[in-house]
Amino acid sequence: MKTIRFDTSSPYYSLALALRYDVLRKPLELQFTAAELEKDKHDIHFALIENEQIFACLTLTFYENERVKMRQVATQESEQGKGYGKTLVALAEQFAIEKNATTIFCHARKTAVPFYKKLGYKIVGDEFKEIELPHFEMEKMLSPK
Numbered sequence: 001m002k003t004i005r006f007d008t009s010s011p012y013y014s015l016a017l018a019l020r021y022d023v024l025r026k027p028l029e030l031q032f033t034a035a036e037l038e039k040d041k042h043d044i045h046f047a048l049i050e051n052e053q054i055f056a057c058l059t060l061t062f063y064e065n066e067r068v069k070m071r072q073v074a075t076q077e078s079e080q081g082k083g084y085g086k087t088l089v090a091l092a093e094q095f096a097i098e099k100n101a102t103t104i105f106c107h108a109r110k111t112a113v114p115f116y117k118k119l120g121y122k123i124v125g126d127e128f129k130e131i132e133l134p135h136f137e138m139e140k141m142l143s144p145k
């Protein structure tokens, strides 16, 4: 198993998009919008792969400030609970630190809040709806290891 970092020009992007669709959109009977796919082009993508199979992925969006957004965090359903999500979040945090980010945040589905809490993220603000699901914004201060 290895971790990779890629952009939308990589063949791994379509693998990641398929995983994201299966885990994050299909259960909600939703498709990715053109705007969402366009956004991907400006972002940094990470995945855990083995033998050209993808197990987990996540995306980072950088802004004009020191806050970075983590989004599209997904582990293949049959592989959840094996530490893959945790591994990718740690990798993304390390990358964000190298890019001088000081805070990482995400819009966490309510069901995923315990996962992010375990990794040191704290809820900031009230519950809100996104793609029809209850979410919380969560964040973590980044400090070089």
Ligand SMILES: CC(C)(COP(=O)(O)OP(=O)(O)OC[C@H]1O[C@@H](n2cnc3c(N)ncnc32)[C@H](O)[C@@H]1OP(=O)(O)O)[C@@H](O)C(=O)NCCC(=O)NCCS
Binding pocket: 023, 024, 056, 073, 074, 075, 076, 079, 080, 081, 082, 083, 084, 085, 086, 087, 107, 108, 109, 111, 112, 113, 114, 115, 118
């Ligand atoms: C949430 C998700 C990304 C976690 O990835 P994962 O690979 O299953 O997580 P890990 O195995 O790395 O879990 C790390 C720790 O969090 C815990 N954890 C993971 N998901 C959890 C959950 N939903 N509730 C409570 N604890 C959870 C694990 O038990 C593990 O604990 P440990 O370190 O004490 O063993 C994955 O379950 C997933 O894709 N879920 C569906 C899509 C989703 O909700 N994505 C997040 C959108 S914001």
